Amino acid sequence: MPRSRNLDAGVKTCYRPIEAAIRWCGLMRFEASILTSLGQRSLPNLMEFPRWPSLRLYTERIFDALEHGELRCDSKVPVHEEGDSIVRHVDLKIWMAHYYPGERPPFLFDEIERALHPAVSLRAVHVLLAELEATKVQFSDLSREYRSLQLKCETLSKCSSDERPSTSASLRDPGPRAETTYLNIIGALLSLLLGKAPSGAPYSSFSTQEAVISALLAYHPATSGITLRTLQAKFALARRSLGKNFQDFR
Secondary structure, eight states: OOOOOOHHHHHEEOOOOHHHHHHHTTOOGGGGHHHHHHHTTTOOOOOSSSSSSSHHHHHHHHHHHHTTTSSSOOOOOOOOOTOOOOOEEEEEEHHHHHOOTTOOTTTTTTTHHHHTTTHHHHHHHHHHHHHHHHHHHHHHHHHHHHHHHHHHHHHHHHHTTTOHHHHHHHHSSSOOHHHHHHHHHHHHHHHHHHHHHSSSSSSSSSOOHHHHHHHHHHOOTTTTTOHHHHHHHHHHHEEEEHHGGOOOOO
């Protein structure tokens, strides 16, 4: 059965300062020999472990934090028989995140926490992920509206070529109110395609009107009415129809 990450990293509920320093240095596999060499002492001598110069430094940092009240010594945990102070895992993690944000030893921080930049908190990441999901939902709704409008345009295009006099005549020559309605719908949809959420995230991948036109021409190269000149003209009319209500996000 594979060992857990906690066992491999040497995670414990409480640590003596030297035990925490050993884990901070990544020397778990040498812990037994280091503790045997130290015996009753809590702090290595200056040149005692030349291969691991950080071991004494990190131990001194922990003792210094305890002495100046930066790191809490848990009075409810029995003091070690050798007289060392005892620090809790959670207190050690909080202290290191505050005073040494660039240090992320595996026994205190998981993979996600170690991958984050020190200036970026988990809460900020969760907020960004929530905004991303909300933007995806908005984009999905907008895409459905766009496809629905596209189907209506295709239906109108087919009906306009119908030979039935009453139907074809009415579709080819819509009244002013109907034409204004269509232009307002097109203008509002174009405004959304080029818009941004309150958080600053774009609603779609389209950043300009030209990009929208290029996509329409690429996906419908042989559709009646979908030409560069016609789209440019209709979009311009749609903008004017909405007037000040058109949101130009470019």
